[in-house]
Amino acid sequence: MRMFNWKRQHPSMILIEALRNLVYSIPPVIIFIISIGENLATLSLTSIFLILFAILVLFLIKATTNWYLYKYSYDKGYFHIKRGLLFKKERSIKKERVQSVNVQTNILKRLLGVASVQVVTAGGGADSELHLIAVTMAETKTIKSYLENGDENKELGIHDSDKTNYKDYNEYRMSFFDLFLAGATSGRFMLLFSIIAALFSQFYPYIPEEIMLYLVDQITPNGSFDIGIIIIILLGLFVLSWIVSTVIYVIQYTNFTVRRFQDDLTISWGIIEQKEFNVNINRVQALVVKEEILRQPLGLSALNIEVAGGASKEQNFVTILFPLLRVNELKQFLNNIIPEYELPSEMTPLPKRSRKRYVFRATLPAIIALIFLGAYNITYLWIGLIITPLAIGLGISRYLNAKTSVINNQLTIRFRNINRYMVFMKKNHIQALELSRNIFQNRSNLFTLKSSVLSSPTGKDFKLKDIENEQGQNLWHWFSR
Numbered sequence: 251m252r253m254f255n256w257k258r259q260h261p262s263m264i265l266i267e268a269l270r271n272l273v274y275s276i277p278p279v280i281i282f283i284i285s286i287g288e289n290l291a292t293l294s295l296t297s298i299f300l301i302l303f304a305i306l307v308l309f310l311i312k313a314t315t316n317w318y319l320y321k322y323s324y325d326k327g328y329f330h331i332k333r334g335l336l337f338k339k340e341r342s343i344k345k346e347r348v349q350s351v352n353v354q355t356n357i358l359k360r361l362l363g364v365a366s367v368q369v370v371t372a373g374g375g376a377d378s379e380l381h382l383i384a385v386t387m388a389e390t391k392t393i394k395s396y397l398e399n400g401d402e403n404k405e406l407g408i409h410d411s412d413k414t415n416y417k418d419y420n421e422y423r424m425s426f427f428d429l430f431l432a433g434a435t436s437g438r439f440m441l442l443f444s445i446i447a448a449l450f451s452q453f454y455p456y457i458p459e460e461i462m463l464y465l466v467d468q469i470t471p472n473g474s475f476d477i478g479i480i481i482i483i484l485l486g487l488f489v490l491s492w493i494v495s496t497v498i499y500v501i502q503y504t505n506f507t508v509r510r511f512q513d514d515l516t517i518s519w520g521i522i523e524q525k526e527f528n529v530n531i532n533r534v535q536a537l538v539v540k541e542e543i544l545r546q547p548l549g550l551s552a553l554n555i556e557v558a559g560g561a562s563k564e565q566n567f568v569t570i571l572f573p574l575l576r577v578n579e580l581k582q583f584l585n586n587i588i589p590e591y592e593l594p595s596e597m598t599p600l601p602k603r604s605r606k607r608y609v610f611r612a613t614l615p616a617i618i619a620l621i622f623l624g625a626y627n628i629t630y631l632w633i634g635l636i637i638t639p640l641a642i643g644l645g646i647s648r649y650l651n652a653k654t655s656v657i658n659n660q661l662t663i664r665f666r667n668i669n670r671y672m673v674f675m676k677k678n679h680i681q682a683l684e685l686s687r688n689i690f691q692n693r694s695n696l697f698t699l700k701s702s703v704l705s706s707p708t709g710k711d712f713k714l715k716d717i718e719n720e721q722g723q724n725l726w727h728w729f730s731r
Contacts, residue, residue, distance in 0.1 A: 256321040256332065262362040263384035267313040269358075272306060322382065324396055329369065331380060343380070347371045350528040351394045357522055365390045369397065398514075398528075420586040422572060424506040432552070432574035433499030434492070435544040441495075503573055510587045515555075517569065527569060533558045535679045535703040536710070537571070537591045539580065539672040546670060549577045556705035558679075591674040594662050597653035603694050604716035605649045612645030613638065644668075652714055654699070654721065656728050661701060663714050673712050679703055683729040685722045697722040 320333045329348070332340045352368040359365055367390055369380040385393070424432075506519040515534075518526040536556040545551065553571040575583055581593045616637045623630040648666045655662040659677040664670070684700040691697065696716045702709050717725075 255325065256323050258321055259317060259382055260362070260364045260384045260386055260389075261317065262359075262364050263317045264310065264313040266358065266362075266364075266384055267316065268306070268309040271309045271312070275305065275309075322380075324393070329380070329397065341380075343369075343371055345397055348397045349530060349533055351397050352528060353390055353394070353524075353526040355524045359384065360524075363387060367393055369393075419509070419511045421507065421509045422583065422587060424503070424573065426500075428574050429500050429503060429506065430496065431548075431550070432503070433496040435542065435548065435550065435574075436495070436499055437542055437544055438495040438499060440491075506573060508572055508587060515571075515588070517571065529555070529557055529569060531588070531590060534588070534590075535675070535705045536712075537588065537674040539674075541577070541670040543668055545574075551575055551577050551580065553580075553583075556703055556710055558704050590676070592657050592660060594655035594657055597655040597662065597664060598721055600649060600652050600716055601696075601718045604652075604696060604718075605646065607690075607694075607696075607716050608649035608652070609642055609645035612648065613641040616641040652716075654714065654717065654725065656725065661725070661729075663699070663701065663712055665712075665714055673701075675701055675703060675712075677729065680729065681709060683726065685726055691716065695719045699725065 315335070316333075319335055321331070323330045327345050329343045329345070330341065332338070349370045352370065353365050354368070355365045362384070364384040364386055367382040367385055369382075371380075382393075501522060503519045504521040505524075507517070509516040513531045515529045515531060516526065517529070518524070534555050535558045538554045538556065539551050540554060541551045552573050553575060555569050555571045557569055571588070572583065584591055584593055616634070619637070620631060620634045623633060651664055651666040651670055653664045661675045661677065661680065662672065663675075664672045680701055681704050682700075682702040684702070685697045686700070687697050694716075695718075697719060699714045699717050699722060701712050703712075704710075
């Protein structure tokens with residue numbers, strides 16, 4: 251029987267895993283405290299500390315057991331793992347099945363001199379990845395070098411003096427100004443504002459009435475709110491949400507860098523929590539250019555890639571290629587980083603008879619909302635003077651932006667929801683191309699195009715409605731040849 255040189259992770263894994271489990275336990279502990287309510291007063295402070303200490307000890311015992319039982323080894327083209335106490339599990343993975351080796355660190359791990367290593371293999375599901383919680387930085391480099399066929403140049407450690415020796419090496423690094431601009435236009439402040447509003451609505455009943463009356467007296471001389479004060483408060487919360495979300499974005503994506511060497515893309519970012527993802531170009535199933543509503547007037551976009559394989563986590567299938575890129579720089583970026591995809595110079599628009607269908611679909615929700623508002627109170631019908639033109643404009647914009655293009659073996663689809671998207675797909679990565687029509691489209695001789703790629707266990711679909719019959723047939727013949 252062959253013997254392996256089994257290794258364990260760094261002992262700091264015990265502390266990291268125990269702290270992580272402790273953080274995850276906070277929500278149920280809070281729910282438990284709320285549930286016992288007044289009975290909490292019957293517990294002494296010593297009892298509460300003993301309960302918390304017992305929970306921490308249990309987490310430490312569990313983490314220690316996991317650390318001791320989890321072993322790994324790698325040699326002669328295989329990566330082996332062994333774990334479990336009652337139900338033992340052993341796995342051996344060929345290096346050829348490894349899709350990428352991703353590295354993640356944070357402040358605590360850097361202080362401990364360790365990093366987490368995620369080994370993503372071919373196929374979907376939880377069994378398609380291995381996760382080492384804490385290994386030394388030297389061991390991290392050794393694992394990466396071994397699993398990436400021992401090619402040292404694939405690591406991030408390529409020296410600047412050596413880059414000129416590799417004509418197929420390119421690098422894009424995000425400037426601080428672009429990083430700030432990306433955070434300011436990301437739209438995250440709306441989510442943060444809704445969270446703040448939700449938290450306020452939950453805690454509002456518990457605010458003492460005396461404090462509320464005092465605040466009202468400070469804001470308004472007559473001791474009552476008016477619409478102007480409410481608007482000022484809302485604007486203040488919006489500005490606060492925008493500032494906080496922008497700062498969080500900048501911290502999260504500081505030092506964002508994408509590198510291309512031969513057939514590998516390396517994407518890294520972060521200052522507090524540092525992450526690094528390696529993606530082989532053959533795993534890229536689609537390239538998506540996303541222009542968010544706040545960025546479109548500024549001519550800005552973001553690039554994402556749909557990735558095949560990996561685990562069941564969504565972030566392993568949709569990866570940010572570059573958070574912010576000017577639209578007029580897109581062609582140069584593609585040529586340098588991912589030249590397999592080409593920006594089309596011309597695209598085929600939809601027929602004119604499709605326009606009314608786009609306008610109708612956009613205005614229908616507004617019409618239904620107005621009917622209900624009118625039935626409730628007819629004075630609200632003035633809202634229709636605002637939302638109806640906006641809905642019509644959205645429908646026309648969706649129609650004008652809906653286009654297709656075929657260049658050699660690449661299909662490009664452009665469409666708009668609220669944001670605008672352009673999707674590049676290679677013919678050999680398209681799992682299925684479908685043309686369908688309903689009874690209403692049948693009358694106008696129009697089709698709905700659906701292109702499917704394999705970027706998750708259930709796949710990813712991109713649709714374009716109401717394309718011309720001839721246009722659909724040309725796409726069908728292109729794909730089926």
